[in-house]
Amino acid sequence: MTQSQAKQQTADYAGQAITDLPQPVTTASERENGTNCFKNDAPSEYDGRVVEITEKRLSGIPADRQAEYVEHLRARIESMGFQRDDSGALRTSAHFTNPTNKFTSSIDGIGSSYGTLVIGFSSPCVWPNGTKPPH
Template sequence: MSGLLSLAVVLLTSCGTEPEMRPTVTVEQAEQRVEEYFRQALAVLPAQARPVPGLIDTYECDDPTDNGPKGRKIASVDYQIHDLPQADYPEYISRIERWWLDHDFRILDDERPERESIWVENNRDGFRMRVTASKGGKLILIASSPCVWPDGTPEPA
């Protein structure tokens, strides 16, 4: 399971390739927004859906392909969703996809039908989400922020 979570975090944490400084929210705001996006997507699932936290973390934005400045952070959450029938996962994933598309997310990768997994990014703020059904029968919902400054955009020197 930890291999799947590690892969998901790596896939979700691309910070971009532009070297200039961009305005960011604070780490605290990023943590709140990933949780908010998660809760909003969860709300489209049946009431019996029970989220169990897997990884809730804030870590260094040290993507080697990122040309941006050091010192930024990424906020990330992932939850396993329990108490839903595995046979209905494709329908639940479609519901989440519809919510994303109605809320200004764009699809970055859709692995269906080979694998029940979709990865998206919000067009306004760069936050990313993924929903995936693992081979072990687990439904996992992940949200992560783009790279942000701990206290928001730093003042020019």
């Protein structure tokens, strides 16, 4: 998978997750960029791979309906093949991994009184052009 394919997949997942959200809600881009991956044996050295990230901010959520929004997002994320990573009750965030392709997802801001949630999707580490460059 190339960097651009990974980016497209995170954007597609985010779009699917926020489809048919209960109203009222306002969606906005929170983060649309990637970050570097590090070498396993030298965690302060970049290894040339990248992680692509897409996050959406959902605001204007009525406080008394936040659980409804969280449940909607959880169901959508799980319907895309993600499995919940957390154990126990929801705290302030929920984390998911797709075991098929190793993409991850999160819902942050659970329990916040600000009427805002952030949903994110991240790719696994990928080589920008899809293959490891020769040394």
